[in-house]
Each structure stands twice: as structure tokens, then as C-alpha cells.
Amino acid sequence: MRAAGRVTLKTIADSLGVSAKTVSRALTGKDSVGEELRTRIRAEADRLGYVPNSMARSLVSGAAMTLGMVITHPANPFYALLISAVEERCRANGYSLLLMVTEEDPETEREAAEALLRWGVDGAVVIPVQAGAAHWQRLQDSGVPIVLVNRGLEGLNCDFVGVDHERGAYEAASHLLDHGAATLHLMEEDVPYSSAADRRAGFHRALAEHGLPVQEDTVTLVPPPAPGRRATPWEPGAAYRHAQQLASRLEPGSAVLTGSDYFALGLYRALTEKGIDVPTQVAVIGHGDLPFAAYLQPALASVRPPAAEIGARAADLLFERIQGSTAPATTLYLPPELKARASAGGDDRHEAN
Known part of the structure; x- marks a missing residue:
């Protein structure tokens, strides 16, 4: 029978008579937990319906496990394939995707950049309005890597993937x-x-x-x-x-x-x-x-245009930056x-x- 309320590491620990720290190590794959106990803990977590608390995990790891994505028009069919490709890469890497829309408005874009900074995203895929780069430079200076898609920005040194x-x-x-x-x-x-x-x-x-x-x-x-x-x-x-x-x-x-x-x-x-x-x-x-x-x-x-490939390449470049790549900025133009x-x-x- 599923436990009432949110299932935590302590809930699993109390059920098995072990410490919450042992449960955490088992679920995160740490070597200090034996295979037999690890199997029991994972089975009990599944039985109780445990879902990892991503906010708590981000506090421990120092990463939000979230990418931001800023597009101009939600009705643009090109962006539907682009978003799907980025989101697929996020799921594969255990990340969430935060989507924001500017409607080609420079002020809305500036507010979006500030919001991404406040929320502490780990990186951002951006289709810019091309009305200035200062707000994106501030985001990048704060340690958040940016990949521009389809449109470049003068003076912003970052990765770019677009249609030729x-x-x-x-x-x-x-x-x-x-x-x-x-x-x-x-x-x-x-x-x-x-x-x-x-x-x-x-x-x-x-x-x-x-x-x-x-x-x-x-x-x-x-x-x-x-x-x-x-x-x-x-x-x-x-x-x-x-x-x-x-x-x-x-x-x-x-x-x-x-x-x-x-x-x-x-x-x-x-x-x-x-x-x-x-x-x-x-x-x-x-x-x-x-x-x-x-x-x-x-x-x-x-x-x-190769929308899905552009989204996948942009996300891959972003994850390379998040993982510490210091390679020179990449510029990719993919042929339609x-x-x-x-x-x-x-x-x-x-x-x-």
C-alpha cells in the first residue's frame, strides 16, 4: 500500500530500518552500498512511489537541472520541432526545460533574460529578437552558457547553430x-x-x-x-x-x-x-x-530547414558547456x-x- 503524503528518503529508510543517508547513496549509485541492499532499497522506493525531489537535488549539487529556452513565436511550426528536439535532449540528461516566448518584443526578451538569471537555470537556448545583447551578456557573465539559434547577436561570444x-x-x-x-x-x-x-x-x-x-x-x-x-x-x-x-x-x-x-x-x-x-x-x-x-x-x-537537427545540436553544445567545456565558440550553419x-x-x- 502506498504511503500517504510525499514519499521521502526517510520514508524509505524507516520502512527498511536503514539510514536516510544509506537510501540516498543507494538511489544515486554510490559504491558504498552493497548490491543486495541497493536492490532492496530501489524496490521499496518503487513500491512506495518515490519521486526524487529535484529542488533538493539542485541544492546539493549546485545545479538547477533546468535549461531555459527563449523563442519568438509559439505558432511558428519551425519552433515546434526545435523545442521537441531540445526537450528530448533534456530528458536524456535528466534536465527539465523552461520555455519562454518574446513575441519579437525587445522588452519582453530583456525580462525573460532577467527571469532566467533569477531562476538560476544551468544554460539557455535562445532565438534572439536581435535588438541588443546586453541582457544576454549579463546572463552569460553570471556563468550561464548560451547557445543562439537561427539568429546571431553582434558582440556576444557564444555558440551558434542555425539554418544556412x-x-x-x-x-x-x-x-x-x-x-x-x-x-x-x-x-x-x-x-x-x-x-x-x-x-x-x-x-x-x-x-x-x-x-x-x-x-x-x-x-x-x-x-x-x-x-x-x-x-x-x-x-x-x-x-x-x-x-x-x-x-x-x-x-x-x-x-x-x-x-x-x-x-x-x-x-x-x-x-x-x-x-x-x-x-x-x-x-x-x-x-x-x-x-x-x-x-x-x-x-x-x-x-x-533541419529544425530537429538544429535543436539537438544546440542542446548538445549547451550540455558540453555545462559540463565544463572551454573550447572556442562554435558556429554551425546546417543546410536546408x-x-x-x-x-x-x-x-x-x-x-x-
């Missing part, structure tokens, strides 16, 4: 040009973040290598949602309104590279309303390879994968992700 956005956009744009696009357009976020800037750089590089100029009207910038709105980071509606204007300028043989699959959704509708066929008249490639991409008609070609489906002249089969 420049390469992804370059390969997607090159694919469109190599498959006959006479004119190439980019529909991108109108934001000051490095990820968007890197995609624009890749787009420009592909044009330059194919001997094509970057004309002013070939880049359409889509504004983000209004500040403070808790919504998806991209809106098909905003892209649709801009795509209506773009669609009226597109000649047969054009192609459009978008910075988001949500943008491609808005573009699909605008093109359909104009009677423009995808891909025979206009080819389209999105970014993100969201679950709906392969099931649109035609199936949307998209650049798939182009899924060349029917909207860009690829296979129209509905593939599983």
Missing part, C-alpha cells in the same frame, strides 16, 4: 532559373532579422551567377503582423494582398521564391484569381516545408533541403513528410 538560409534561397532560386524561369521574383518578410537578410543574399547571388540584374520590382516585402499581436509570425492574408499586385505584373515564364509557405498560400490564391496556372505559367517555391505544402494543388515545392515538387516543375505525388 543563404544557401537555401540560393539553391531554390537557382533551381527555378535552371528550369527555365525568365524572370525571378522574391516575396520576403519586411523585417530586420538576419534570417530574412540571408535569404535575400542567396536570391541575389543566384541572379548574379545567371547574369540577371536585381530589379527594384522583383523583390516584394511583406510586413509582419502588428506589434503585440499574438498570431502566426506570417500571415497568408498580408501576402495575398501584396501578391494581388505582383500577379498583375507577372509574365508567363516567371517564377516566385517566397520566404514562407504561408506567403505561398496567399500567392496561390492571387494567381488562381488572375487565371494564372502554377507551374505552367508561374513557378513557385516556398520556405519551411510545412505539413500542408505537399498536399496543395499543385504540391508546393519548399525549402525544408529543397523539396522540388510540382509547383516548381517537380513530382506532383503527395509525399509524406
Whole structure:
């Protein structure tokens, strides 16, 4: 029968007639306890439903056994895979994960950094707003290692793991040009973040290598949602309104590279309303390879970022720092994968992700 109330080391000790210190040594694998007694103690702990007190353990070890994770948008599907990968690594190492959301607000991010400092987390995985690094520097100076994900921060010397956005956009744009696009357009976020800037750089590089100029009207910038709105980071509606204007300028043989699959959704509708066929008249490639991409008609070609791998690599780097690594800061850019489906002249089969 399970004991009433919280089961403690003393509860187990009293049940077996041994000391609480012996129980602690047995459950933490210390060599000073014989195997037969250790087996009895573990069996009794299981019978009573003992759960280790992580707070007490952290007081003894000097570690909170918790990682902090700061993201910008909870609705961003990229972050869902990222969070799962980090949380999986936490569980494997006996850690908990504390998640915080900034909604791209610099003040909220500053408060999040201060909260992580107060709570004494052992390390932090951070997707920064890129509006200053002072609060993250204070956290790092306090002894809390930080790994930045997807966006860097000038002046902060720490590990970084992100998507090679420049390469992804370059390969997607090159694919469109190599498959006959006479004119190439980019529909991108109108934001000051490095990820968007890197995609624009890749787009420009592909044009330059194919001997094509970057004309002013070939880049359409889509504004983000209004500040403070808790919504998806991209809106098909905003892209649709801009795509209506773009669609009226597109000649047969054009192609459009978008910075988001949500943008491609808005573009699909605008093109359909104009009677423009995808891909025979206009080819389209999105970014993100969201679950709906392969099931649109035609199936949307998209650049798939390695979200789970990025999360796993970021967590592994963080645990290396927690364990005392003093190696120079690591910078990793992981390549995305182009899924060349029917909207860009690829296979129209509905593939599983």
C-alpha cells in the first residue's frame, strides 16, 4: 500500500530500518552500498512511489537541472520541432526545460533574460529578437552558457547553430532559373532579422551567377503582423494582398521564391484569381516545408530547414558547456533541403513528410 503524503528518503529508510543517508547513496549509485541492499532499497522506493525531489537535488549539487529556452513565436511550426528536439535532449540528461516566448518584443526578451538569471537555470537556448545583447551578456557573465539559434547577436561570444538560409534561397532560386524561369521574383518578410537578410543574399547571388540584374520590382516585402499581436509570425492574408499586385505584373515564364509557405498560400490564391496556372505559367517555391505544402494543388515545392537537427545540436553544445567545456565558440550553419515538387516543375505525388 502506498504511503500517504510525499514519499521521502526517510520514508524509505524507516520502512527498511536503514539510514536516510544509506537510501540516498543507494538511489544515486554510490559504491558504498552493497548490491543486495541497493536492490532492496530501489524496490521499496518503487513500491512506495518515490519521486526524487529535484529542488533538493539542485541544492546539493549546485545545479538547477533546468535549461531555459527563449523563442519568438509559439505558432511558428519551425519552433515546434526545435523545442521537441531540445526537450528530448533534456530528458536524456535528466534536465527539465523552461520555455519562454518574446513575441519579437525587445522588452519582453530583456525580462525573460532577467527571469532566467533569477531562476538560476544551468544554460539557455535562445532565438534572439536581435535588438541588443546586453541582457544576454549579463546572463552569460553570471556563468550561464548560451547557445543562439537561427539568429546571431553582434558582440556576444557564444555558440551558434542555425539554418544556412543563404544557401537555401540560393539553391531554390537557382533551381527555378535552371528550369527555365525568365524572370525571378522574391516575396520576403519586411523585417530586420538576419534570417530574412540571408535569404535575400542567396536570391541575389543566384541572379548574379545567371547574369540577371536585381530589379527594384522583383523583390516584394511583406510586413509582419502588428506589434503585440499574438498570431502566426506570417500571415497568408498580408501576402495575398501584396501578391494581388505582383500577379498583375507577372509574365508567363516567371517564377516566385517566397520566404514562407504561408506567403505561398496567399500567392496561390492571387494567381488562381488572375487565371494564372502554377507551374505552367508561374513557378513557385516556398520556405519551411510545412505539413500542408505537399498536399496543395499543385504540391508546393519548399525549402525544408533541419529544425530537429538544429535543436539537438544546440542542446548538445549547451550540455558540453555545462559540463565544463572551454573550447572556442562554435558556429554551425546546417543546410536546408529543397523539396522540388510540382509547383516548381517537380513530382506532383503527395509525399509524406
